[in-house]
Amino acid sequence: MLRNLVAIILISIFITSCGGDDYYNIATFHAKSGDYEKAIEYFTKAIDTNPKDGEAYYQRAYCRQTIGGDNELIIADYTKSLEFKPNDHEAYMNRGVAKMAIGKNSEAIVDYIKSIEINPKYSVVYANLGNVYKLNFDNDKACENWNKSLELGNENVRERIELNCK
Incomplete structure (x- = not known):
């Protein structure tokens, strides 16, 4: 019983003291496990902790796109990721896919x-x-x-x- 209580306290301390990198790593674990909803949640926490984490924006967009999420949010995340990594050809392509999905064909091109x-x-x-x-x-x-x-x-x-x- 005491051992379980100590484990819960330690986990709580870890979660509440997470930095952006920790959240990013947890999100990546969930994404690799196929739990994209949970990954999105932790990529969001990583972004809240470090709004300049371009890779977290990219990965959140990718997770949203994988599960058929809101294309406007997907486009916004890829756009933000491109602010930090303007030569990311995959972000441009994936953003084009999201734009095409909502009929913005000229922008997709x-x-x-x-x-x-x-x-x-x-x-x-x-x-x-x-x-x-x-x-x-x-x-x-x-x-x-x-x-x-x-x-x-x-x-x-x-x-x-x-x-x-x-």
Whole structure:
């Protein structure tokens, strides 16, 4: 009984004395375990403790995106993360996905193109760019980007090319 009480007290002290890095580490543990809701909670605590933790914004956005969260919040978090790491091609691509999900296709295109400028060998972003062009009824640009994605090794676009491109 006394041992349990001591353990509870120690855990309470640890939780209440956590710094941003501690919260970030706890959040990362939950994310890796697949408990994205709990991860979001702890990434939020990490951000509250250290509002300049760009990686915590990125990871919170990624967790939200993984569980189909509010795209406006996802976009805001990726935007904040990009303030601290402006050359993060994945943040641009993922923000583009969130923008595309809410019909902001022109803004998604800008993000995808920025991602490509930073990392022109990232096949997935070309696939996404092809998808948004297809949504905008620009089949030529869709096919061009799907073919580039395939050229870079993304076999997932092969069916789209076969169905839509000559």
